[in-house]
Amino acid sequence: MTCKDNNIKELLTGFAERILDQADKQRVEEHLAACEDCRSEVFILRMMIADTVPDPGEVFWKEMPSRVNRAVQEDKATIRSFDLSWLVGRITLPRWVLAAATVGVALVITLTTVRFLKPESNLPLSQGYIFSGESMAVESINVAELSRDQIVTINTWAGSELASMAQEAEPVIASGRDTDIYEELAALNANEIDSLSHIINNWEEEG
Protein backbone atom coordinates (compact mmCIF):
# COMPACT_ATOMS: atom_id res chain seq x y z
CA MET A 1 0.00 0.00 0.00
CA THR A 2 1.24 3.50 -0.86
CA CYS A 3 2.13 5.61 2.16
CA LYS A 4 0.42 9.00 2.25
CA ASP A 5 2.48 10.52 5.06
CA ASN A 6 3.99 13.44 3.16
CA ASN A 7 5.90 14.73 6.17
CA ILE A 8 7.86 11.51 6.34
CA LYS A 9 8.17 11.28 2.56
CA GLU A 10 9.91 14.66 2.55
CA LEU A 11 12.52 13.28 4.93
CA LEU A 12 13.31 10.03 3.12
CA THR A 13 15.97 11.44 0.79
CA GLY A 14 17.77 13.02 3.72
CA PHE A 15 17.43 9.79 5.68
CA ALA A 16 18.84 7.76 2.78
CA GLU A 17 21.75 10.20 2.57
CA ARG A 18 22.19 10.00 6.35
CA ILE A 19 22.09 13.76 6.78
CA LEU A 20 19.07 14.12 9.05
CA ASP A 21 19.39 15.42 12.58
CA GLN A 22 18.82 12.95 15.40
CA ALA A 23 15.16 13.86 15.99
CA ASP A 24 14.12 13.49 12.34
CA LYS A 25 16.18 10.36 11.98
CA GLN A 26 14.36 8.77 14.90
CA ARG A 27 10.97 9.80 13.49
CA VAL A 28 11.76 8.16 10.17
CA GLU A 29 13.12 4.99 11.79
CA GLU A 30 9.94 4.59 13.83
CA HIS A 31 7.86 5.08 10.70
CA LEU A 32 9.94 2.64 8.67
CA ALA A 33 9.44 -0.09 11.26
CA ALA A 34 5.76 -0.14 10.34
CA CYS A 35 5.77 1.00 6.69
CA GLU A 36 6.89 -1.35 3.96
CA ASP A 37 6.27 1.27 1.26
CA CYS A 38 8.75 3.75 2.75
CA ARG A 39 11.25 0.98 3.53
CA SER A 40 11.41 0.00 -0.12
CA GLU A 41 11.71 3.66 -1.09
CA VAL A 42 14.71 4.12 1.19
CA PHE A 43 16.22 0.99 -0.29
CA ILE A 44 15.97 2.39 -3.81
CA LEU A 45 17.29 5.78 -2.75
CA ARG A 46 20.30 4.25 -1.02
CA MET A 47 21.05 2.15 -4.05
CA MET A 48 21.02 5.24 -6.22
CA ILE A 49 23.19 7.19 -3.79
CA ALA A 50 25.65 4.31 -3.62
CA ASP A 51 25.88 4.22 -7.38
CA THR A 52 28.66 6.78 -7.39
CA VAL A 53 30.11 8.41 -10.46
CA PRO A 54 33.78 7.59 -11.13
CA ASP A 55 35.99 10.61 -10.42
CA PRO A 56 37.86 11.56 -13.62
CA GLY A 57 40.73 12.93 -11.49
CA GLU A 58 42.25 16.23 -10.45
CA VAL A 59 43.94 16.84 -13.80
CA PHE A 60 40.56 16.70 -15.52
CA TRP A 61 39.02 19.23 -13.10
CA LYS A 62 42.00 21.57 -13.30
CA GLU A 63 42.01 21.55 -17.09
CA MET A 64 38.29 22.13 -17.55
CA PRO A 65 38.40 25.97 -17.34
CA SER A 66 41.12 26.15 -20.00
CA ARG A 67 39.29 23.59 -22.14
CA VAL A 68 36.21 25.79 -21.97
CA ASN A 69 38.34 28.83 -22.81
CA ARG A 70 39.84 27.18 -25.86
CA ALA A 71 36.46 25.94 -27.05
CA VAL A 72 35.00 29.44 -26.72
CA GLN A 73 37.82 30.87 -28.86
CA GLU A 74 37.40 28.10 -31.45
CA ASP A 75 33.66 28.73 -31.54
CA LYS A 76 34.22 32.41 -32.12
CA ALA A 77 36.62 31.66 -34.98
CA THR A 78 34.15 29.23 -36.54
CA ILE A 79 31.30 31.69 -36.27
CA ARG A 80 33.43 34.38 -37.92
CA SER A 81 34.33 32.20 -40.89
CA PHE A 82 30.79 30.88 -41.42
CA ASP A 83 28.81 33.98 -40.63
CA LEU A 84 27.22 34.81 -43.95
CA SER A 85 24.67 37.17 -42.48
CA TRP A 86 26.53 40.23 -43.73
CA LEU A 87 26.13 38.80 -47.23
CA VAL A 88 22.38 38.58 -46.92
CA GLY A 89 21.78 42.30 -47.06
CA ARG A 90 24.04 42.70 -50.02
CA ILE A 91 22.77 39.96 -52.29
CA THR A 92 19.05 40.58 -52.10
CA LEU A 93 18.93 41.59 -55.72
CA PRO A 94 16.58 40.94 -58.61
CA ARG A 95 17.66 38.02 -60.72
CA TRP A 96 18.07 40.18 -63.81
CA VAL A 97 20.81 42.13 -62.03
CA LEU A 98 22.75 38.93 -61.42
CA ALA A 99 22.24 37.87 -65.01
CA ALA A 100 23.40 41.27 -66.26
CA ALA A 101 26.42 41.08 -63.95
CA THR A 102 27.28 37.67 -65.40
CA VAL A 103 27.15 39.03 -68.92
CA GLY A 104 29.20 42.03 -67.81
CA VAL A 105 31.90 39.84 -66.29
CA ALA A 106 31.96 37.76 -69.45
CA LEU A 107 32.39 40.92 -71.50
CA VAL A 108 35.30 42.09 -69.38
CA ILE A 109 36.99 38.70 -69.68
CA THR A 110 36.48 38.75 -73.43
CA LEU A 111 37.91 42.24 -73.87
CA THR A 112 40.86 41.44 -71.61
CA THR A 113 41.59 38.35 -73.65
CA VAL A 114 41.46 40.31 -76.88
CA ARG A 115 44.08 42.71 -75.55
CA PHE A 116 46.58 39.85 -75.37
CA LEU A 117 46.38 39.23 -79.08
CA LYS A 118 49.17 40.35 -81.32
CA PRO A 119 48.03 42.45 -84.21
CA GLU A 120 49.93 40.28 -86.68
CA SER A 121 48.24 37.13 -85.53
CA ASN A 122 46.32 35.47 -88.30
CA LEU A 123 45.04 32.55 -86.29
CA PRO A 124 41.28 32.24 -86.34
CA LEU A 125 40.01 32.73 -82.80
CA SER A 126 37.07 30.46 -83.33
CA GLN A 127 39.50 27.53 -83.55
CA GLY A 128 41.11 28.48 -80.27
CA TYR A 129 44.23 30.52 -79.67
CA ILE A 130 47.18 29.14 -77.79
CA PHE A 131 49.17 31.80 -76.01
CA SER A 132 52.92 31.33 -76.00
CA GLY A 133 54.95 32.64 -73.07
CA GLU A 134 56.05 35.51 -75.24
CA SER A 135 52.56 36.40 -76.39
CA MET A 136 51.29 36.49 -72.79
CA ALA A 137 53.01 39.83 -72.33
CA VAL A 138 50.45 42.59 -72.10
CA GLU A 139 50.58 44.84 -75.10
CA SER A 140 48.33 47.66 -76.03
CA ILE A 141 46.44 47.04 -79.24
CA ASN A 142 45.55 49.74 -81.59
CA VAL A 143 42.24 48.65 -83.04
CA ALA A 144 42.87 50.82 -86.05
CA GLU A 145 45.85 48.65 -86.93
CA LEU A 146 43.77 45.48 -87.01
CA SER A 147 42.83 44.17 -90.41
CA ARG A 148 39.18 43.90 -91.31
CA ASP A 149 39.44 40.09 -91.25
CA GLN A 150 40.86 40.18 -87.71
CA ILE A 151 38.07 42.42 -86.46
CA VAL A 152 35.44 40.19 -88.08
CA THR A 153 37.05 37.10 -86.52
CA ILE A 154 37.14 38.70 -83.03
CA ASN A 155 33.59 39.93 -83.40
CA THR A 156 32.33 36.50 -84.48
CA TRP A 157 34.09 34.73 -81.61
CA ALA A 158 32.97 37.20 -78.97
CA GLY A 159 29.43 37.10 -80.32
CA SER A 160 29.23 33.32 -80.09
CA GLU A 161 30.70 33.33 -76.55
CA LEU A 162 28.23 35.95 -75.32
CA ALA A 163 25.33 34.20 -77.05
CA SER A 164 25.91 31.01 -75.09
CA MET A 165 26.15 32.95 -71.80
CA ALA A 166 23.03 34.92 -72.62
CA GLN A 167 21.23 31.67 -73.36
CA GLU A 168 22.15 30.35 -69.91
CA ALA A 169 21.00 33.53 -68.23
CA GLU A 170 17.71 33.76 -70.19
CA PRO A 171 15.55 31.59 -67.83
CA VAL A 172 16.77 33.65 -64.92
CA ILE A 173 15.90 36.89 -66.63
CA ALA A 174 12.56 35.55 -67.85
CA SER A 175 11.50 34.38 -64.36
CA GLY A 176 11.74 37.95 -63.07
CA ARG A 177 11.71 36.56 -59.52
CA ASP A 178 13.72 38.27 -56.83
CA THR A 179 16.56 36.27 -55.35
CA ASP A 180 15.92 34.87 -51.92
CA ILE A 181 19.39 34.50 -50.44
CA TYR A 182 18.09 32.36 -47.57
CA GLU A 183 16.66 29.89 -50.10
CA GLU A 184 19.87 29.89 -52.05
CA LEU A 185 22.00 29.31 -48.95
CA ALA A 186 19.69 26.61 -47.64
CA ALA A 187 20.03 24.73 -50.90
CA LEU A 188 23.82 24.58 -50.65
CA ASN A 189 25.46 21.34 -49.61
CA ALA A 190 28.41 21.10 -47.20
CA ASN A 191 31.03 21.30 -49.95
CA GLU A 192 29.40 24.32 -51.52
CA ILE A 193 29.23 26.06 -48.14
CA ASP A 194 32.93 25.29 -47.65
CA SER A 195 33.73 26.73 -51.07
CA LEU A 196 31.62 29.81 -50.47
CA SER A 197 33.21 30.33 -47.09
CA HIS A 198 36.65 29.99 -48.67
CA ILE A 199 35.80 32.56 -51.36
CA ILE A 200 34.42 35.00 -48.81
CA ASN A 201 37.50 34.62 -46.63
CA ASN A 202 39.67 35.35 -49.64
CA TRP A 203 37.63 38.45 -50.42
CA GLU A 204 37.99 39.62 -46.86
CA GLU A 205 41.75 39.01 -46.87
CA GLU A 206 42.08 40.88 -50.12
CA GLY A 207 40.05 43.73 -48.67
Place this chain on the structure above:
Amino acid sequence: MDEDIDLINRTEAGERDAFDVLVIKHQKSLYALLYRMVGNHEDASDLLQKAFVKAFTGLKSFERRSKFKTWLYQIAINLAKNVYRDRARIEQVPLDSVIIKRNPRTLENLINNENRLLLRQAMAGLPEKQRLTLMLRVQSENKFEEIADIMKCSVGTAKANYHHAVQKLKVMMLEKEKEEE
Protein backbone atom coordinates in the same frame (compact mmCIF):
# COMPACT_ATOMS: atom_id res chain seq x y z
CA MET B 1 24.70 39.60 -3.68
CA ASP B 2 24.64 35.99 -4.87
CA GLU B 3 28.23 34.85 -5.41
CA ASP B 4 27.43 33.48 -8.87
CA ILE B 5 25.80 36.71 -9.96
CA ASP B 6 28.86 38.62 -8.82
CA LEU B 7 31.07 36.29 -10.88
CA ILE B 8 28.79 36.74 -13.89
CA ASN B 9 28.97 40.53 -13.56
CA ARG B 10 32.74 40.33 -13.44
CA THR B 11 32.80 38.02 -16.47
CA GLU B 12 30.63 40.43 -18.42
CA ALA B 13 32.96 43.24 -17.41
CA GLY B 14 35.74 41.36 -19.16
CA GLU B 15 37.28 39.56 -16.23
CA ARG B 16 37.70 36.19 -17.92
CA ASP B 17 39.07 34.47 -14.79
CA ALA B 18 35.73 35.02 -13.07
CA PHE B 19 34.09 32.53 -15.40
CA ASP B 20 36.82 30.02 -14.58
CA VAL B 21 35.71 30.26 -10.95
CA LEU B 22 32.14 29.46 -12.01
CA VAL B 23 33.38 26.44 -13.97
CA ILE B 24 35.39 25.17 -11.02
CA LYS B 25 32.47 25.72 -8.66
CA HIS B 26 29.83 23.84 -10.66
CA GLN B 27 31.76 21.31 -12.72
CA LYS B 28 31.70 18.37 -10.31
CA SER B 29 27.98 18.28 -9.56
CA LEU B 30 27.10 18.94 -13.19
CA TYR B 31 29.49 16.24 -14.39
CA ALA B 32 27.89 13.75 -12.00
CA LEU B 33 24.43 14.49 -13.36
CA LEU B 34 25.61 14.29 -16.97
CA TYR B 35 27.48 11.06 -16.32
CA ARG B 36 24.33 9.53 -14.89
CA MET B 37 22.36 10.72 -17.88
CA VAL B 38 24.68 9.44 -20.59
CA GLY B 39 26.51 6.66 -18.74
CA ASN B 40 30.09 7.26 -19.87
CA HIS B 41 32.97 9.66 -19.27
CA GLU B 42 33.58 10.65 -22.89
CA ASP B 43 30.09 11.97 -23.50
CA ALA B 44 29.78 13.43 -20.01
CA SER B 45 33.03 15.40 -20.26
CA ASP B 46 32.19 16.56 -23.76
CA LEU B 47 28.74 17.71 -22.66
CA LEU B 48 30.17 19.38 -19.58
CA GLN B 49 32.50 21.46 -21.73
CA LYS B 50 29.74 22.29 -24.21
CA ALA B 51 27.39 23.35 -21.42
CA PHE B 52 29.94 25.80 -20.03
CA VAL B 53 30.78 27.12 -23.49
CA LYS B 54 27.10 27.67 -24.21
CA ALA B 55 26.62 29.33 -20.85
CA PHE B 56 29.56 31.65 -21.49
CA THR B 57 28.54 32.61 -25.01
CA GLY B 58 24.92 33.04 -23.98
CA LEU B 59 25.56 34.85 -20.73
CA LYS B 60 23.76 37.94 -21.97
CA SER B 61 20.55 35.95 -22.32
CA PHE B 62 20.68 34.86 -18.67
CA GLU B 63 17.97 37.02 -17.15
CA ARG B 64 18.92 36.34 -13.52
CA ARG B 65 15.41 35.49 -12.51
CA SER B 66 16.67 32.08 -11.46
CA LYS B 67 19.95 30.91 -10.03
CA PHE B 68 22.91 30.49 -12.38
CA LYS B 69 23.07 26.85 -11.36
CA THR B 70 19.46 26.31 -12.46
CA TRP B 71 20.11 27.96 -15.81
CA LEU B 72 23.34 26.00 -16.29
CA TYR B 73 21.58 22.72 -15.50
CA GLN B 74 18.86 23.55 -18.01
CA ILE B 75 21.50 24.08 -20.70
CA ALA B 76 23.31 20.87 -19.81
CA ILE B 77 20.15 18.78 -19.66
CA ASN B 78 19.00 20.06 -23.04
CA LEU B 79 22.38 19.23 -24.54
CA ALA B 80 22.39 15.79 -22.93
CA LYS B 81 18.87 14.89 -23.98
CA ASN B 82 19.87 14.01 -27.52
CA VAL B 83 22.76 11.84 -26.43
CA TYR B 84 20.72 10.36 -23.62
CA ARG B 85 17.76 9.54 -25.87
CA ASP B 86 20.07 7.64 -28.20
CA ARG B 87 21.50 5.68 -25.30
CA ALA B 88 18.07 5.01 -23.82
CA ARG B 89 16.85 3.71 -27.15
CA ILE B 90 19.64 1.17 -27.11
CA GLU B 91 19.67 0.23 -23.46
CA GLN B 92 16.04 0.59 -22.44
CA VAL B 93 14.69 -2.49 -20.78
CA PRO B 94 10.97 -2.70 -19.99
CA LEU B 95 10.31 -2.32 -16.28
CA ASP B 96 8.46 -5.61 -16.15
CA SER B 97 11.49 -7.51 -17.31
CA VAL B 98 13.91 -5.94 -14.84
CA ILE B 99 14.56 -7.95 -11.73
CA ILE B 100 16.55 -6.74 -8.79
CA LYS B 101 17.98 -9.62 -6.89
CA ARG B 102 17.55 -8.82 -3.23
CA ASN B 103 19.88 -10.19 -0.69
CA PRO B 104 17.88 -10.94 2.47
CA ARG B 105 20.80 -10.42 4.85
CA THR B 106 21.53 -6.71 5.02
CA LEU B 107 20.53 -3.65 3.07
CA GLU B 108 24.14 -2.73 2.34
CA ASN B 109 24.79 -6.12 0.78
CA LEU B 110 22.08 -5.43 -1.72
CA ILE B 111 24.11 -2.65 -3.23
CA ASN B 112 26.28 -4.66 -5.54
CA ASN B 113 27.33 -4.19 -9.11
CA GLU B 114 24.65 -6.42 -10.53
CA ASN B 115 21.91 -4.50 -8.82
CA ARG B 116 23.41 -1.21 -9.91
CA LEU B 117 23.32 -2.27 -13.52
CA LEU B 118 19.72 -3.38 -13.16
CA LEU B 119 18.83 -0.12 -11.43
CA ARG B 120 20.33 1.83 -14.31
CA GLN B 121 18.35 -0.24 -16.76
CA ALA B 122 15.18 0.35 -14.76
CA MET B 123 15.92 4.06 -14.64
CA ALA B 124 16.28 4.05 -18.41
CA GLY B 125 12.78 2.64 -18.58
CA LEU B 126 11.26 5.58 -16.72
CA PRO B 127 9.69 8.47 -18.62
CA GLU B 128 12.25 11.20 -19.18
CA LYS B 129 10.79 13.78 -16.81
CA GLN B 130 10.44 11.29 -13.98
CA ARG B 131 13.95 9.97 -14.50
CA LEU B 132 15.49 13.43 -14.55
CA THR B 133 13.53 14.53 -11.51
CA LEU B 134 14.70 11.48 -9.58
CA MET B 135 18.30 12.08 -10.60
CA LEU B 136 18.16 15.74 -9.67
CA ARG B 137 16.56 14.96 -6.32
CA VAL B 138 18.65 12.04 -5.20
CA GLN B 139 21.94 12.46 -6.95
CA SER B 140 22.33 16.21 -7.17
CA GLU B 141 20.70 16.94 -3.83
CA ASN B 142 18.37 19.59 -5.19
CA LYS B 143 15.28 20.84 -3.41
CA PHE B 144 11.96 20.41 -5.16
CA GLU B 145 11.81 24.18 -5.74
CA GLU B 146 15.13 24.03 -7.62
CA ILE B 147 14.07 20.93 -9.54
CA ALA B 148 10.87 22.71 -10.58
CA ASP B 149 12.95 25.64 -11.89
CA ILE B 150 15.30 23.37 -13.80
CA MET B 151 12.50 21.27 -15.27
CA LYS B 152 10.36 24.35 -15.92
CA CYS B 153 7.36 22.96 -14.06
CA SER B 154 5.51 23.59 -10.82
CA VAL B 155 6.78 22.30 -7.48
CA GLY B 156 3.73 20.03 -7.34
CA THR B 157 4.59 18.50 -10.72
CA ALA B 158 8.19 17.98 -9.65
CA LYS B 159 7.03 16.17 -6.52
CA ALA B 160 4.56 14.10 -8.51
CA ASN B 161 7.23 13.11 -11.03
CA TYR B 162 9.55 12.08 -8.23
CA HIS B 163 6.80 10.12 -6.52
CA HIS B 164 5.80 8.29 -9.71
CA ALA B 165 9.41 7.43 -10.49
CA VAL B 166 9.98 5.94 -7.05
CA GLN B 167 6.69 4.06 -7.19
CA LYS B 168 7.55 2.49 -10.53
CA LEU B 169 10.93 1.35 -9.26
CA LYS B 170 9.22 -0.08 -6.20
CA VAL B 171 6.76 -2.10 -8.27
CA MET B 172 9.67 -3.78 -9.91
CA MET B 173 11.14 -4.78 -6.54
CA LEU B 174 7.89 -5.95 -5.04
CA GLU B 175 7.28 -8.20 -7.97
CA LYS B 176 10.56 -9.88 -7.28
CA GLU B 177 9.75 -10.28 -3.60
CA LYS B 178 6.56 -12.05 -4.48
CA GLU B 179 8.46 -14.32 -6.79
CA GLU B 180 10.82 -15.27 -3.95
CA GLU B 181 7.97 -15.99 -1.58
